[in-house]
Amino acid sequence: MNPFWVEFPQRAHFPLPKGGHVVGQFWKGSEKGVSPACYPCHSLLGSLKEESLGQGKALPGAEPFCRLSLFPPGTTWSLPVSVAMALALLGSFLAALLALVWLGSRWLRRRGAGWGHQTLCAAGPARADDVRALVVTAHPDDEAMFFAPTILSLGRFQAQLWLLCCSSGNYYNQGELRKNELVQSCAILGIPPSNVTVIDHRDLPDDPAVEWDTHLLSTFVLKHIETNHINLVITFDAGGVSGHANHIALYTALRSLQSEGKLPEGCRVLTLKSVNLLRKYISILDVPISCLQSQDVLFILTKEESEQAKRAMRCHHSQLLWFRHTYILFSRFMVINSLCLL
Incomplete structure (x- = not known):
């Protein structure tokens, strides 16, 4: 030793x-x-x-x-000149690469604002202004945390928007407060209060430990689709973005409706694509990666729209713990939504 x-x-x-x-x-x-x-x-x-x-x-x-x-007094560290130069070059290369990715991301972000219109028309109705879209979420704040790029982009294309939130978010007995926060958030995102519906059912609690009944959930969603003549439904994918059981239950319900042929003719379902943890928190640096990935619809917000999404998220005062502020700053879901047809 x-x-x-x-x-x-x-x-x-x-x-x-x-x-x-x-x-x-x-x-x-x-x-x-x-x-x-x-x-x-x-x-x-x-x-x-x-x-x-x-x-x-x-x-x-x-x-x-x-x-x-670990060493006697007077011991000094020194690196060979060749090693020091190699490390300096490596650092310079990585810094230049990061700067290039950053600039490329910003350029793609400006150019990509119009791509959503093209991909949406290819995946859904022939005209974007013919879209009657229903965003199905599990909790108040999901609409701003995960779906803001989709909602704001659809609003930019003059689509009509509805939101169905399948619980009141009453896990900490804040259900009424969170309903009001949801309405305020939706107003900023461009969804009028009359088009916002919250299901407050005892069998659909805000609780990741409770498995929501697929049949019950499907019944509520289908009724909302038929009542409002919806031709595009947006919800979570099988990963639920965050892995939350309530998010995944929405995907299961929509998949069940589609597989059983219960959805109205011409009604499409888009699911929000989950990504790994690293991509989730690199904000606009994920734009080039998203452009290279396969998806049916890609929505990218402009800088101004991204600020609008952040204002919507800040309406959920009861949920703004320290890590939510970090999420608002770094999450790619505040800027980008990649969606796939179910």
């Missing part, structure tokens, strides 16, 4: 710790007469913890330690 070197002022009276022993010579001398003394000891922690030092007490007659290190 390599010895540790313990440095302290020479005038300190330092008895050798129990279990330690000197394995080299005893150093003295310094430039300005304040002589340090160093004992190399095989045990830095084991023996010192047994003494008063381990309890944060000063040694008898000694000043606090100046340094604890």
Whole structure:
């Protein structure tokens, strides 16, 4: 085992710790007469913890330690010039690459604002202004946290929008407060209060530990689709974006309606594509990656629309814990939505 070197002022009276022993010579001398003394000891922690030092007490007659290190005093580190140059070049390359990705992301973001119209018309109704879209969410705040790029982009294309929230978000007994926050958020996103519906059913609680009944959920969704003549439904995919059981239950319900042929003719279902944790929190840097990935519809917000999405999210005051502020700043779902046809 390599010895540790313990440095302290020479005038300190330092008895050798129990279990330690000197394995080299005893150093003295310094430039300005304040002589340090160093004992190399095989045990830095084991023996010192047994003494008063381990309890944060000063040694008898000694000043606090100046340094604890693995090497004798005066030891210096140096790198070969070739290694230092290689590291500098590597750092410069990575910085240039990051800057290039950032600039490319911003350029694609400006250009990509119109792509959603083209991809939407290819995947849904022939004209974007013929779209009657229903966004199906599990909790108040899902619409701003996950679907803001879709909602704002559809609004930009003059689509008619409805929102169906399948629980009141009453997990912490804040159901009524969260309903009001939802209406305020939707108003900023362009969905009028008359088009916002919240299901408050005892069998559909805001609880990740409760498995929502697929038949019951399908009944509510289908009734809303038929009543409002919806021709495009947007909800979560099989991963639920965050893995929340209530999110995944919405996907299961829509998949069940489609597989059983219960959806009206011409009604399409788009699911929000889940991504891995790294991509989830790199904001607009995910734009190039999203452009290269396969999806049926891609919505990218402009900078102004992204600020609008953030204002909508801030309407959910009851949910704005510290990590939600981090989410607002860094989540790609505040800027980008990749959707796939079910």
